[in-house]
Amino acid sequence: MGMTQGLKRAVLVNAKGLATIDDHRRRSWADLSQRVAQLAGALKALGLQAGDRVAMLAFNSDRYLEYFYAVPWAGGVIMPLNVRLAAPELVAMLNDAQPKILMVDEAFQSLLPTLSQAASLKHVILAGDPPHPPRTQGGESSHPPRIREGDPSLPPPYTGGIGGVLNYEEILAAAKPAPDAERTGDDIAGIFYTGGTTGAPKGVMLTHRNVVSNAMSMLLSIHKGQPWVFLHTAPMFHIADSQWVVGATIQSGTHVFIPRFNPEETLKAIQTHRVTHCAMVPTMVNRLVNFSGVENYDSSSLKAINYGGSPMPPAVAARAQAVFPGCEFFAGYGQTETSPAITLLDSKYHVLEGPLAGKIASVGQPVFNMEVKIVDDNDHELPRGTVGEIITRGLHVMAGYWNKPEETAQALRGGWLHTGDVGYMDEDGFIFIVDRLKDMIISGGENIYPVEVENALHQHPAVAMCAVIGIPSETWGEAVHAIVVLREGQSAAEAELIQHCRAHIAGYKCPRSVDIGREPLPMSGAGKILKRELRAPFWQGQARRIN
C-alpha cells in the first residue's frame, strides 16, 4: 500500500470534492491528481530516477502537498527539510542524502547561494508565490527563523548556478503527465531528518507501508467512537462474519454469540446486550424487519449493519430504515479471495430519492487498501460505463489457493485477482454488477456452483443432459432451478430428482424446481450449453445482479 494509491482512491471516490484550499486558490481532487502527475512528469524530465531524493524547503502550501505526492508518483523519495535550521545544517543534510533536485519557496530563496554548495544538486525549483504581497506578512513565529530577520546584507535573489532556477508552475505546465510509479510496501517513501546524540543529523527512512499504516492507525484511533458490541448473527465459518472476529477485536469491543440466526433470538440479543453492530445477508435483514412483533424489541442501540452476498431490494431497505431508524447500513461486495472486502456502499447512499438515489443499485466504491479495474478479455482497462470483468488488487488479496498453483496463477494473472464478476464503473467510481462470468448462483447469501448440482443430477440414471441456473426468488434472491433432458426410454419425476440430489450434496444446493423435457438444450458452437438463453425467460424485465 503506497501513498499514491491513497491519492488515486481519493480521486476515485471524490473527484469533484475540494482537495486543497490555499488562500484564494482551490483545487478538486481530480485537479490535484492531474497536477501531481504533471509535476511528476516534470521531475522525470529533469532526470529523476527511481529512488532519487527530492528535497523541499518551504512554508506550508498546496504545492508542498503536491510535492509529497508527485515525488513518489515519479518514483522518487521525499526529503522535507526543517525550515528553522541554519544554512550549514541544511547543507550537511543535502550532502548526506544527496538529492538531485531541491525545491524552495520565496522565503528561502536567499539561502540558495549556500545550499547550492551541496554537490549532488542538479536543479533548483522555485515553488512559492511571487513575494508581493509576502505570504508571511502578518505572520509570527515562536522561534523566528534566521532567514526572516531583516538583514540588509542579504544577497539578491539567487538566479544562477546549477543550471538556473526553474519555476514550479512553468515546468508543471510544460510537462506531460507521468504514469504513477506505484511505489509501495517496503519502498522508501521519504527521508526525514532527526538530530542525533552525536550531533550529526540522521535521515530516518520511512517506507510507504510505514506512513500509510501510521495514517490508518491514527484515523482508527480518532474515529474509534463508542464501545462496540458486535453480534455474530451470520455463521462464523463465513468470511462475511469472521472478518468481524478481527474487526471487533481491534475495537476491543464485546463479541455476542447466537448459535444460528433466527429473527426472534437476534432481536432478543440486540435488546438484552445493547448490540451496536452486526453483519448479515439481506435475507436475514428481510426476515428481521418483517418479523411480527419486531417493534416490541428495543433495538435503539444498533449503530450499523454490514450486509453483503446478494442485493437488498429497495422495499426491504425502506422497511429496514423505518424499523431501525438510528442504524446505518453498509453494503459490502467481495469474495473469500479478498478477505472479503473489495467495495462498500456507504450508508448515505441507501436512499431511494434525492440526488444520491441511483447509487443503491451499485455495490459502492473501492475500500481503502484495494484497487479495482474493469477490463476486457485481454485485461485492458475499459472506459467508465463500459461493461467488463471486475479485477482487483491490494492488501486483502489472498496468498493463493491451497495446493492449486495453476488455479492460483490463473486467478491472479498479471498481479490482479479476477473476480469472475461482470460490471461497470460509473463516473463517480461506483461499481455496478450486471452479471457473472461464471454461472454461480447466489441463493440466500450462499454461493452455489451449478456444475456441482449438475454433477449430482448426472449420477441419476435417467438424466441425459442438464443445466442448472439461478432464477428470481422473492425470498432467496435467486433459487436453484434445473433443466433436465431425460434419456430415451427412461423416466423420472421432479421430486425424485431433487431427492436424488439430497443424497449427494448439501440441501441448500439442491434444485427447488426442475423442468423435465426431451428436447436437447441450446448449445454454443464450441459445444457449451447457452445458459444465458435458458435464463432469459425467467429474468425478463428484471436485471440479474448481485452484490
Added chain:
Amino acid sequence: MGMTQGLKRAVLVNAKGLATIDDHRRRSWADLSQRVAQLAGALKALGLQAGDRVAMLAFNSDRYLEYFYAVPWAGGVIMPLNVRLAAPELVAMLNDAQPKILMVDEAFQSLLPTLSQAASLKHVILAGDPPHPPRTQGGESSHPPRIREGDPSLPPPYTGGIGGVLNYEEILAAAKPAPDAERTGDDIAGIFYTGGTTGAPKGVMLTHRNVVSNAMSMLLSIHKGQPWVFLHTAPMFHIADSQWVVGATIQSGTHVFIPRFNPEETLKAIQTHRVTHCAMVPTMVNRLVNFSGVENYDSSSLKAINYGGSPMPPAVAARAQAVFPGCEFFAGYGQTETSPAITLLDSKYHVLEGPLAGKIASVGQPVFNMEVKIVDDNDHELPRGTVGEIITRGLHVMAGYWNKPEETAQALRGGWLHTGDVGYMDEDGFIFIVDRLKDMIISGGENIYPVEVENALHQHPAVAMCAVIGIPSETWGEAVHAIVVLREGQSAAEAELIQHCRAHIAGYKCPRSVDIGREPLPMSGAGKILKRELRAPFWQGQARRIN
C-alpha cells in the same frame, strides 16, 4: 501485523472490558486471552506444529472465537468449515487441507464417523456444550442443515477412533499456557473453502496481513464520519503534520494551508473554511486558546485536535476545552522513527476530575499496529509500574537511518526500536514518561540535542567545559540552558556566548540563558558530566517529562 497482536492489544487497552457474551457465559478480555493461551498450549501438546491446520465445524459460540485466536497463537492455521455441507463434501475438504485436529460442537457429533475417514486426522475435540437443553432449541434456519433433521437412524454419539474424542474444557484446563507464536505478515492465517467452477472446492489461503488489513479497512469505512477539512498549522516538513498529508487524503477530505502558525491566521482559517481537524504542539494550543479575541471567531466546526511533542499543562487543557467545547483532544507520543505514532491518549482521558482523571499525565495507550514494552538495560521486560526504557515494534517502525547501518542496528536491536525515553506502563496499559535516556531537550515542540549546542559553545575560544540542559519554561515546556566553565585567563559574557552560537546553529537551539563559572562540572567515574545533578536544582518540586 497478525491476528494475535490485535488480541493482545485489546487486552492491553481493555483488560477488564467484556470480551464475550455467550448466553449466560461472560468473559473479560484478560480471561479470553488466558483461555486462548491455554487452548494453544493444549493444541501444541497434541502435536500441532507451525503451519498445521486445525478444522472447526460448529455453530457460533465463544469457543469458536477462542479457536480463531488459539490456533495462530499456537502457530497453526485455521480452517472453518461450512456447517451446511454434506459429510462427503466436508471429507473432501479435510482430505485436501489435511488438518491433524478437528473441533466440532455437539450439533455435528453425529457426522464424526464419516468425517473420521479423513486420514490426516489425529485428534477430535468436542467444543460444544452438553446437549441438554440443546443450544439450537427454538432456533430455525433458512436452510435447515441436514444433520438437524430428526432421523431415528442417526448413530449414537461418536466416542471411538482417532484416539477418542477429547473434551474442549478438559484439555484447556489441563494445559499450560503457550507463548504467542506471533504469526504475522505473509504467514497464512486461515484456509477458507469456496466452491470451484469445476465443482472441486478450493481452499483460499488468507494471510495475517490480508485479514488484519481487511478489518482495518472496514472499520475505517464504517467510522468515516463527516467530511474532513484538515488545516495544516504545524510545519509540513515535520512528521507530526505530514502524517496528516496521508491521513486526510485517505479521508478524501480537504487540505487547508496557512504558511506558518499564528493564532489569528489559524482562527481565521478555522472560521472561513469550517475546519474540522488539525495537528498542533501544545505551545500552539496554548497561544491559540489564550489569544485575545479567540471568542470572536466561530470555531464550532472543530471536531478534533491531535497534539504531541510536549505535555499540555492541565490549565491549558481546561482552557482549551472551555474555548473549543465541541472539540476532542488526542495526545500523541512518537518519534520520527515511528512515522510517528506509538501511543495515543484518547480524548475521554483529557479530564481533571473523576475516575479517569489520572491518565492525562500519561501519553496514552499503544495505537493499533504498534507494540510497546518497558525493559531494563538487558532488554528484559519489566513488571507494570516499573521504570525502564520504552521500546516498540510494529508497522510504523522505520526501515532504518540513511547510510547509517551501525546506528540502525543499534536502534533496532532485537527487532525493537529503542526510543531512548524512560517511563513505565500502568495496570491499564497507559505509558507514563518520566525521563529520557538521552539528554534531548524539547522546547516549543522541537527536539534539541544538547551535544549540538555544546559543540557550538566549544568553538568559542574562552569555553573550557560546558553542559547544556533543559530547564522548566512556562512558555516552551523546556528552555535551553548552558553551564559554562571558562578557560584560565579568558572571559566571555552571556550575551556574547549566545551570539556566538547563533552563527553556528539554528536560533531555536541557542541557549536562552548561560551560567558562567570557574568550577569544574560534576563528573561520573567514567568521566561523563552528570547532567542529572545539574538539572536537579531547576526541576525541584516538578517532574520533568514529555509527551
